[in-house]
Amino acid sequence: MSAVLQPSASAPPAANDAVPGLPLPDTPAHVIRDDAEAIAVAHALAAKLIVGASERDRLRRWPVEEIDAYSQSGLWAINVPKAFGGAEVSYATLAEVIAIISAADPSLGQITQNHLGFVAAVRTVSDAAQQKLFFADFLRGVRWGNAFSESGSKRAADFETRFTDAGDHVVVTGKKFYSTGALLAHYVPIVANDEQGNTWYVVAERNAPGLTVIDDWSAFGQRTTLSGTVVIDHVKVPKTHLIPAYKGYDTPSADGAIFQIIQAAVDVGIARGTIAETVDFIRTKTRPWIDSQRDHAWEDPYSIQAVGDLQIRLHASEALLERAGRAIDRAVAAPDADSVAAAQIATAEAKVLSTEIAILATNKLFELAGTRSTLGQYNLDRHWRNARTHTLHDPVRWKYAIVGNYFLNGVKPPFHAWS
Numbered sequence: 544m545s546a547v548l549q550p551s552a553s554a555p556p557a558a559n560d561a562v563p564g565l566p567l568p569d570t571p572a573h574v575i576r577d578d579a580e581a582i583a584v585a586h587a588l589a590a591k592l593i594v595g596a597s598e599r600d601r602l603r604r605w606p607v608e609e610i611d612a613y614s615q616s617g618l619w620a621i622n623v624p625k626a627f628g629g630a631e632v633s634y635a636t637l638a639e640v641i642a643i644i645s646a647a648d649p650s651l652g653q654i655t656q657n658h659l660g661f662v663a664a665v666r667t668v669s670d671a672a673q674q675k676l677f678f679a680d681f682l683r684g685v686r687w688g689n690a691f692s693e694s695g696s697k698r699a700a701d702f703e704t705r706f707t708d709a710g711d712h713v714v715v716t717g718k719k720f721y722s723t724g725a726l727l728a729h730y731v732p733i734v735a736n737d738e739q740g741n742t743w744y745v746v747a748e749r750n751a752p753g754l755t756v757i758d759d760w761s762a763f764g765q766r767t768t769l770s771g772t773v774v775i776d777h778v779k780v781p782k783t784h785l786i787p788a789y790k791g792y793d794t795p796s797a798d799g800a801i802f803q804i805i806q807a808a809v810d811v812g813i814a815r816g817t818i819a820e821t822v823d824f825i826r827t828k829t830r831p832w833i834d835s836q837r838d839h840a841w842e843d844p845y846s847i848q849a850v851g852d853l854q855i856r857l858h859a860s861e862a863l864l865e866r867a868g869r870a871i872d873r874a875v876a877a878p879d880a881d882s883v884a885a886a887q888i889a890t891a892e893a894k895v896l897s898t899e900i901a902i903l904a905t906n907k908l909f910e911l912a913g914t915r916s917t918l919g920q921y922n923l924d925r926h927w928r929n930a931r932t933h934t935l936h937d938p939v940r941w942k943y944a945i946v947g948n949y950f951l952n953g954v955k956p957p958f959h960a961w962s
Contacts, residue, residue, distance in 0.1 A: 562758055564749030565607070567729050572684030573617040574628065578636040581621045585643040588616050593647035593816075600925045603766045606651060610686070610727045613644070613651060620681040622662050627678035634801065634875070635868025638808040642864070645812025646819070649929045650767040652809045654724040657689035660802040660960075661732055661744065663875075667798055668790040676783065677746075680730075687746070688728030690773040694720035704735040704775060706745055713785060715745050715778045723770040725749075725756050733775055734788065744786040753778040764925070764932030792958055795883040797874035799960050800890040804867050806936050807890065810897035811860050813933065817904040817926040818853050824912040824923075825850075846911050853904055860896035867893040884955040887962055891942040898939040901930040937961045 575581050592609055599606055613619070622637055623629025632640075637659065645652030665677045693703060695718075704717025715735050725731050731754065732744040747754050753776040760771040791798045829840035837843055870889040874882040905927035909916050916923050945962065948954040956962045 561755045562726055564729060564756070565611075565727055568611070568615060568684040570615075572615045572620065572682065574682055575617040575621055575630045575632075577630055578632045581618065581630060581632050581636055581640055582643070584616050584618060585640040588613060588618070589643050589647035592644065592651060596648040597922045597925060599648070599650075599767050600929075601922050605727070605769065606648070606654075606767050607727065609648070609651060610654065613655070614684050614686050618644070619655060619658055619684070619686060620662070620678075622659060622666075623678045623681050624666060627674065628682055629678065633868055634804060634871040635865045638804050638811075638864050638868045641805050641808035642812040642815065642861075645809045646816035647812075648767075649809050649813045649816070649933060650765050652812055653765060653768050653806075653933060654727070656802070656805040656809070657691065657724055657732075658687045658728075659805060660798070661687050661689075663801045664744065664788065664791055664798050665786065666875075667796045668787050673783065673786065685730065686724070686728045688722060688725035688731045688749070690719040690722050690725060690731050690733040690775065692719060692721040693717070702734055702736050702742060704733060706735045706737060706743070706780075708738070709779070712779050712781045713745060715747070715775050715780060717775045719773040719775070721770050722756070722773045723768045725773050726758060726769040726771070730784075731756070731773065732786070733773070733778075733780075735775075741787070741789045744788045745780050746784040746786065747775075747778050747780050751778050751780070762932050764928030764930070766928075792960075795874075795878045795880050795958070797871050797878060797883055797886050799958065799962050800867070800871050800874065800883070800886040802960050803887075803890045803894060803937075803962065804864070804871060806933070807860075807864055807867070807893045807897040809933055810894075810901040810930065811857070811864055813926065813930045814853075814857050814860065814897070814900040814904040817901075817908055817930070818850075818857060820923065820926065821853075821904070821908045821911055822850060824908075824916055824921075828915055829911070829913045830915075840913075849907060849911055853900070853907060856896070856900045856903065860893065860900045863889070863893040863896050880955065883958075884949070887956040888946055888949050891946050891956065891962070895939055895942050895946075898934045901934055905930040 621630050621632045625631040641652050706713040706715040730746050732746045735745050755774040757772040825840050831837045831840045835843045867889040870886040874886040945956040
């Protein structure tokens with residue numbers, strides 16, 4: 544085993560090193576009260592997070608101070624129910640918050656994804672005592688990461704990680720990858736099956752004995768999500784921290800759509816940030832093409848047309864994102880097969896357009912900004928790298944299929960965390 548290192552804001556440890564978790568916050572997080580405040584806080588925070596975002600990507604510098612500021616802002620608890628002291632914002636607002644943050648730094652937007660999804664799952668499947676415990680934690684700024692996917696299994700939903708009953712606790716063993724947020728979390732929900740094959744979220748302390756989080760994430764995009772490996776070697780977890788995940792998919796719930804809309808929101812944010820940078824580059828650095836007979840690049844009629852096209856497609860994706868959030872709100876308020884399917888379909892539609900605009904915008908940046916935009920000093924390729932990496936989270940080609948099958952044949956979407 545490699546030496547254990549403390550996480551550093553200035554330089555990451557070497558690949559494959561085990562890293563201890565960060566301490567719990569010394570002071571409670573801010574508590575956001577309503578939708579308007581959530582949007583205002585997101586804008587104020589994004590203005591700070593965008594500073595240094597390019598350098599964090601270039602150097603793969605861990606966003607330690609940034610993640611603390613993010614969770615302490617209260618934005619990690621905005622879907623905690625009002626009955627437990629939370630804002631319980633609309634999922635249209637929650638998606639907009641993620642898009643705002645992701646326009647500044649999409650790695651930070653993605654890190655929040657699983658945490659907010661787990662907040663929703665606690666509402667859906669936990670009993671009253673567990674809800675009281677976890678919602679209070681979320682409101683005071685406790686961060687959850689994730690240990691969900693396994694790179695070696697045949698399909699994404701096939702889990703080899705298991706736990707056994709040991710009286711007042713369970714013992715978990717397995718190995719996870721794509722563990723976004725685990726390195727900087729306070730708790731790590733481990734997706735594991737019991738002896739009967741039911742799937743649970745087993746919420747382990749980040750520094751629990753036997754839980755090893757390794758910084759081996761090597762993707763060319765979303766570099767500071769730190770989505771590496773979690774090794775679970777006979778980790779003991781009290782039964783109070785055992786969440787029956789399978790119940791969220793035994794009967795209709797919006798949990799899958801909630802996980803998905805946050806992914807779509809990240810891509811909308813990537814597109815927003817890219818288009819803004821494209822416009823800035825054209826107006827400050829790009830030279831007009833010789834045949835345009837214009838003095839400035841921003842006067843080029845073809846560039847004007849292309850930017851207009853990007854904005855129209857961005858606004859369409861934003862509209863579908865908001866529409867999906869409203870559909871999720873209805874499914875959360877009154878979950879049944881029809882309302883949940885409607886939320887899934889609306890979210891799939893948003894996922895299609897958000898993927899398309901993120902890829903299109905990050906390609907068009909270079910076409911419109913010109914050769915100078917490829918210089919390493921600008922690091923503009925990070926936008927394309929982030930879009931290309933994040934949009935692979937689940938295949939958008941299958942979104943077209945479930946939407947078409949729903950409207951043509953009346954077939955409801957499959958019911959799982961990717962739909």
